[in-house]
Amino acid sequence: MLQWLFAAAVKRTNPTSFGAEQQCGGVFAQSLLLYSVLERLFDMKPMNRRTERLLWVGVSTFLVACVLGLLLSPTVLAESPSDDSESLIESFEQVFRYVEENFVDEKDPQQLMQGAVKGLFESLDDPHSSYLSPSEMEGLSDITSGQFGGVGMYISQGRERDGEGPFIEVVEPIPDTPAFRGGVRVGDEIISVEGESTEGLTTEDVANRLRGPRGTEVTFTVRRGTESIEFTLEREEVEVPTVRDAMIEDEIGFMRVSSFTPFTAERMREAVASFEAEGYSGLVMDLRGNTGGLLRAAIDAANLFMDEGLIVGTTSRIEHEDQEHYADSGSTVVPSDIPVVVLVNGASASGAEILAGALQDSGRAVVVGENTFGKGSVQQVHRTGAIEGGFRLTLSRYYTPDGTYIDKDGIVPDHEEEEPRLSTEEENERADLMGSGRIDDFLDRHDGDPGEEALDEFVSELGEEYELGESWMRRIVREERLRRQNVAPVYDLDWDTVLQKAVQLIRDGEVAVKGE
Helix, strand or coil, rough: CCHHHHHHHHCCCCCCCCCHHHHHHHHHHHHHHHHHHHHHHHHHHHCHHHHHHHHHHHHHHHHHHHHHHHHCCCCHHHCCCCHHHHHHHHHHHHHHHHHHCEEEEEEHHHHHHHHHHHHHHCCCCCCEEECCCHHHHHHHHHHHHEEEEEECEEEEEEECCCCCCCEEEEEEECCCCCHHHCCCCCEEEEECCEECCCCCCCCCCHHHEEEEEECCCCEEEEEECCCCEEEEEEEEEECCEEEEEECCCEEEEEEEEECCCCHHHHHHHHHHHHHHHCCCCEEECCCCCCCCEHHHHHHHHCCCCCCEEEEEEEECHHHCCCCCEEECCCCCCCCCCCCCCEEEEECCCCCCHHHHHHHHCHHHCCEEEEECCCCCCEEEEEEEECCCCCEEEEEEEEEECCCCCCCCCCCCEEECCCCCCHHHHHHHHHHHHHCCCCHHHHHHHHHCCCCCCHHHHHHHHCCCCCCCCCHHHHHHHHHHHHHHHHCCCCCCCCCCCHHHHHHHHHHHCCCCCCCC
């Protein structure tokens, strides 16, 4: 009887589980030892048949209870260490069924499985591999298609301040969108969406929360200095203007590339055509705040500048999936004698780093600004079948033409130049100025378009009360005036010291071109 129970216990648990066999085998061995000891005691000391029968029944009952405990205990299932994937999956299924059938509250199997898959990706300890909810999958589709329902603003990862954050920062509200018309400003920190804090969230997390069907509303709060401002905006269909361009004093073409979508390379091609029509002699490409997008789009963008050589390579755990992407001379539109400067900062990531690294290593461009983010890994996105949602998984890592891996290290500029930023005290001063209503009153008195003399006088007055510096106060007034006019300038050479450096390098002939 006892031998049969032992066999059943082993079968009930995982038959390949060393832990289960060890537990059951231990009880069986101990029971045989106990029986043999009792038999010897009975031989040594005779007792009446009734007492002997009662003792045997008690011991047998105790041992049967121990074995049945093993049969029914889910702990045995959980303690089944094995390197065999099939056995682990079988054990997981048993645990899943047990939880589904025995947890004190009834749970939707879909919810349980989504949680399990989420935990699987969290165990990889890779910030770029994760389970994606149905809404996140929809948001990702919006990005790759180049249009989405949202409020319309470029955002990037901010920085920690006084032990808080990081929070997501507004790079720029897109012109003629709800965010731009509603008064969202460059540098605003998004601290909550629909009442939930955004501290520590990624740009994708916050973007997904801001997106949604057009016609619906979203409420979010920004921090501007010490002031918190709440916005409730109605979402609209937003087509991402991935490229904006303009001429700098009729000699240098300037293009700001904000992301890489299926439309990006073609929009860049159109910008170059307009520069050619103006007779440009140099080009500045601004990738600051560009967090990436489609790998193919970044490669196509590099092809516009490079006529030969490696653009980017990838290495994978699976050797046959290693890839190298080379320039196509037939796609080049920027002549080799045009000097090119690329602007980057700490928010330039992924595709932006691929493009900057390719142009830098090939000698096609000089990179100016701050060290980039360092997101140099390749992800693929898949749906999860019957489990709602999907997942993205890191499959390989990028390296530049010189063999430099981008991941975690980023692209180091040829000329390091920090962007002008306000200190915490100056941010507070700015918030006080914006909240005072002084700028609104000033613009109202001049019908929204004051002349230079009136502006000089106003800035001089503000200088007696605020310690922001003349250039910053001029910029703040100018931004508010342009916002009222629903105009967002492509660049601002008066205050952008990084752009000033780029223009100087081109004008001084310090950017080498092919053949020199």
